[in-house]
Amino acid sequence: MTGTxxxxxxxxPAVLAAAVALAACTPxxxxxxxxxxxxxxxxxLAGTLTVFAAASLTDVxxxxxxxxxxxxxxxxxxxxxxxxxxxxTQIVQGAPADVFxxxxxxxxxxxxDAGLQSGNPEVFTGNVLEIAxxxxxxxxVTGIADFADxxxxxxxxxxxxxxxxxxxTVFAAAxITAAPDTEEEDVxxxxxxxxxxxxxxxxxxxxxxxxxxxxxxxxEFPEAEKAVNEYPICAxxxxxxxxxxxxxxxxxxxxxxxQALAAxxxxxxxx
Amino acid sequence: MTARAPGRxxxxxxxxxGRSVPAPLLIPAVVGVVFLVLPLAGLVVRAPWSxxxxxxxxxxxxxxxxxxxxxxxxxxxxxxxxxxPIAWVLARSTARGRSVLRALVTVPLVLPPVVGGVALFLVLxxxxxxxxxxxxxxxxxxxxxxxxxxxAETFVAxxxxxxSVEGALRxxxxxxxxxxxxxxxxxxxxxxxxTLPLVAPGIGAGAVLCWAxxxxxxGATITFAGNFPGTxxxxxxxxxxxxxxxxxAAIVLSLVLLGVSLVTLLLLRDRWLGRSGxxxx
Numbered sequence: 001m002t003g004t005x006x007x008x009x010x011x012x013p014a015v016l017a018a019a020v021a022l023a024a025c026t027p028x029x030x031x032x033x034x035x036x037x038x039x040x041x042x043x044x045l046a047g048t049l050t051v052f053a054a055a056s057l058t059d060v061x062x063x064x065x066x067x068x069x070x071x072x073x074x075x076x077x078x079x080x081x082x083x084x085x086x087x088x089t090q091i092v093q094g095a096p097a098d099v100f101x102x103x104x105x106x107x108x109x110x111x112x113d114a115g116l117q118s119g120n121p122e123v124f125t126g127n128v129l130e131i132a133x134x135x136x137x138x139x140x141v142t143g144i145a146d147f148a149d150x151x152x153x154x155x156x157x158x159x160x161x162x163x164x165x166x167x168x169t170v171f172a173a174a175x176i177t178a179a180p181d182t183e184e185e186d187v188x189x190x191x192x193x194x195x196x197x198x199x200x201x202x203x204x205x206x207x208x209x210x211x212x213x214x215x216x217x218x219x220e221f222p223e224a225e226k227a228v229n230e231y232p233i234c235a236x237x238x239x240x241x242x243x244x245x246x247x248x249x250x251x252x253x254x255x256x257x258x259q260a261l262a263a264x265x266x267x268x269x270x271x
Numbered sequence: 272m273t274a275r276a277p278g279r280x281x282x283x284x285x286x287x288x289g290r291s292v293p294a295p296l297l298i299p300a301v302v303g304v305v306f307l308v309l310p311l312a313g314l315v316v317r318a319p320w321s322x323x324x325x326x327x328x329x330x331x332x333x334x335x336x337x338x339x340x341x342x343x344x345x346x347x348x349x350x351x352x353x354x355x356p357i358a359w360v361l362a363r364s365t366a367r368g369r370s371v372l373r374a375l376v377t378v379p380l381v382l383p384p385v386v387g388g389v390a391l392f393l394v395l396x397x398x399x400x401x402x403x404x405x406x407x408x409x410x411x412x413x414x415x416x417x418x419x420x421x422x423a424e425t426f427v428a429x430x431x432x433x434x435s436v437e438g439a440l441r442x443x444x445x446x447x448x449x450x451x452x453x454x455x456x457x458x459x460x461x462x463x464x465x466t467l468p469l470v471a472p473g474i475g476a477g478a479v480l481c482w483a484x485x486x487x488x489x490g491a492t493i494t495f496a497g498n499f500p501g502t503x504x505x506x507x508x509x510x511x512x513x514x515x516x517x518x519x520a521a522i523v524l525s526l527v528l529l530g531v532s533l534v535t536l537l538l539l540r541d542r543w544l545g546r547s548g549x550x551x552x
Contacts, residue, residue, distance in 0.1 A: 085515050153397070153415065158498060160516040181415040182497025183504075185511060189493070196389070197398040198414050 046074035049244035050096060052087045053079060054103035054231065055188065056127065056207055060264045061101070064251055068244075075244055083186060084108075084162070091116060091236065098245035101233040101252070103127070104162040108232040118242070121234035123269040124252050125261045128228050129166055130206040131219040132194045139200025144221045146201065148176040155190045155202035158183040163190070166227035167203045173226035191216070205229070210265030230269060311529070318526055319519050326523040331500055331509065335524075336531065339505040342417065343485035346424035347432075350481045354432040355474060359462065361433070362440035373437075377430045384427050388494025391423060395495075419496035420503050424485035431484050432477040439473020440466070479539055486532055 049068070053061050058081045065077035080087065080097070084107035091097055092114050100117075101124070102108040108121050133141050139152045147154055156178065157164035164183065171178045181199065184190040190202040195215055209218035233252055235245035251257050258268060292300070326332055360366070361373050379387055395402040395413045405411040413419050447469060451461040467474075489507040496503040498512070506528045514521040 083515070089518075153412070155497070158512050158515075160512040180499070182499050183512075185493055185498060185508075185515075193497070196392050196396060198392055198396045 045072040045241075045244045045247055047241045047244065048076045048078060049098050049241050049248060050078050050080065051099040051101065051248060052091060052095070052097040053081055053099075053101040054084045054087070055081050055186075056103055056205060057081065057101055057231075059211055060260050060266070061252075063260055064248070064257055068248060068251060072244075077244075077248075085110075096238075096240055097236055098239040098241050099233065099235055099248050101231060103231055104229055105232060106162075108234070111234075111236075116236055116238065118235040118237045118239065118245070121232035122249075122253060123230045124233045124257070125231045125266040126228045126269055127205045127207055127231065127266055128224040129163070129170055129203050130209050130224065131201050131221060132191060132204045132209050132212070132216050133201045133219060134194055134197045135215050135217060137217060138197070141201040141219065143219070144170060144174045144223050145176055147171065147178045147180070147203070150179045152179075152200040153198070154178070154180045155182050155184050155193045155199045156180045157187055157190055157203070158185060161186055162229060163187040163203070163205060166229055169227035170203070170221075170223045173223040174221075205265075206267070207265035228267070228270065231266075314522055314525060314529070318522050322519060322523050323526065326520065327527060331504075332524065332527065334501050335504050335506045335509040336527065338417070338420070338501070338503075339486055339507075339528070340531070340535075342420045342424055342505060343428075343482050343488075345421045346428055346485040347478050347482040349421065349425045350429040350432045350485075351474065351478055354429045354477075354481075355436055358433045358436035358440055358477075359466070361437045376433055379427050380430045380434075384423075384488065384490030384492075385494050387426055388423060388491040388496075391419075391426060391491065391495040395419075395422065414495060415497040415499065415503060417496075417502055420492055420505060423491035423495045424488045427488050427491050428481045428485040432474075432481040435477030435480055436470065436474050439470040439477070442473075443469045475539075479536060483532060483536065486528070 045068075049065075051061060051065065058079075061079060061081075065079060069075050069077045080090075080095075082090075084102040084104060087100065088102065088107040088110040091100055091111050100108070100111055102111075102121075111117060112121060131141060131144065131146075133139065139146070141152070146152060147156070156167045159165060159168055163186070167178070182193070184193065184202075187204050187208055191204050191208050191212055193199045194202045194204075195212065201219075206218065206220075206224075209216060233249055235242065235249050239245040252261075262268065357372075357376055361369055361376075382390075392399060392402075392414065394400050395405075397403065397406055397412055397414065402413060405413070413422065443466070447465050448461050451465045452458075456464070487507055488505070489511065492503070492505060493508050493511075498504050498508045506524060510521050510524045510528070513524055
């Protein structure tokens with residue numbers, strides 16, 4: 001944790017510079033790795049930027065939003081964090097969003113199938129499953145094979161939500177028939193059951209384990225690599241604030257955005 | 272109660288006044304009805320009717336529907352057994368602290384059901400005050416079982432029955448009970464043979480309300496009982512999860528739930544409330 005904090009603090013000046021640079025070069029170019037910062041361009045963005053993002057991005061995107069608005073005092077960055085499918089529905093129904101970041105490809109497809117994107121969505125990060133157990137690991141869980149143990153109380157996500165689909169892939173890869181006691185409606189609900197000590201283990205995302213703090217322990221397992229969830233992001237065609245939208249997308253894709261995501265337990269997008 | 276038959280005088284007065292409803296009442300009433308009915312009409316209009324047959328045939332739907340009906344009925348029975356005595360205490364007893372008791376009993380009405388589910392965990396969960404003792408002494412764990420569904424539904428729905436029966440008790444003519452007492456009946460005998468028959472329609476109405484609330488229960492159930500097909504996945508949970516993946520399937524499931532509950536309520540109405548309800552209708 002302390003290492004993470006130090007990293008973030010050290011990276012901050014670079015991020016500020018990059019954000020200014022990105023703000024300066026949009027929207028005429030979509031080159032996301034612009035580095036030629038010029039203090040004259042500081043604060044060029046104004047108005048309101050509305051970002052619709054998957055709930056798992058709450059902490060990281062909040063930080064990135066703060067950085068962007070610190071560089072652009074006239075810019076008001078607002079977030080709508082929720083389940084990706086709910087967000088996709090809202091966007092298709094005409095919600096005034098500038099940017100959409102989804103926790104998986106199918107929900108981004110809902111938006112692109114409706115032709116609402118500006119440019120092509122880009123995968124900016126990934127998330128893998130991790131086993132979450134209550135502090136002290138009362139069920140003595142050691143790996144994914146324990147999810148076949150009918151004597152343990154186990155939570156997974158329902159197959160209808162992305163983390164449940166990933167869980168099914170992982171179980172297939174491990175060659176086990178899982179014996180869960182509950183199929184939770186979202187990953188946070190599964191995490192809550194672990195935090196309350198009501199289940200011996202749950203399959204959640206690595207980033208959730210990282211954000212949950214000390215009452216939860218995470219156990220990594222090799223089969224998780226078979227189900228890497230990819231997060232695409234794009235600016236929206238009907239964005240009320242297109243310049244700021246592109247600046248935010250560029251910030252997320254920049255090295256500094258990637259560092260912030262890595263610090264929060266996300267992993268780099270597949271090459 | 273609403274189920275009481277109008278007296279002869281009432282009927283005569285009503286006839287003389289005619290059937291016109293004053294506009295200040297009629298207009299908001301119509302707006303209100305439209306507001307309540309329009310979303311349902313939306314479900315019906317947007318429903319993929321051709322998909323209803325296959326949806327009904329899907330084993331998970333039958334499973335969820337059976338579990339919903341069973342658990343809501345059990346929750347209603349538990350609510351009657353525990354709730355009618357609570358209502359009697361609130362309406363008839365002269366003990367102090369009744370208003371505090373009433374407030375406590377109706378807390379689940381205002382508590383967000385998800386919080387109710389967490390509260391149930393804190394008491395009946397593995398780490399809970401009572402649950403850890405149950406687990407340690409008898410090896411019984413309640414969460415993630417059908418019993419947990421019934422408990423969650425009872426917690427949320429019983430206050431509806433209590434409020435409704437208390438109202439019926441207050442509206443019931445206490446003179447019948449007084450007469451029974453003067454004839455030598457003790458309070459239990461009076462309750463059993465006078466009060467209970469007197470407020471039976473009120474209990475019926477309260478039970479219907481309670482059952483309907485239990486049938487639609489979502490938050491406390493998914494929190495405390497979890498979601499597993501066949502064990503704890505009731506229809507509202509199935510609808511919510513279907514919504515994540517396939518909104519059309521969710522609409523179909525909702526209509527199935529709506530249809531089953533409407534039919535059940537209509538049948539119950541004829542059975543329980545038909546006699547006194549008929550003259551009003």
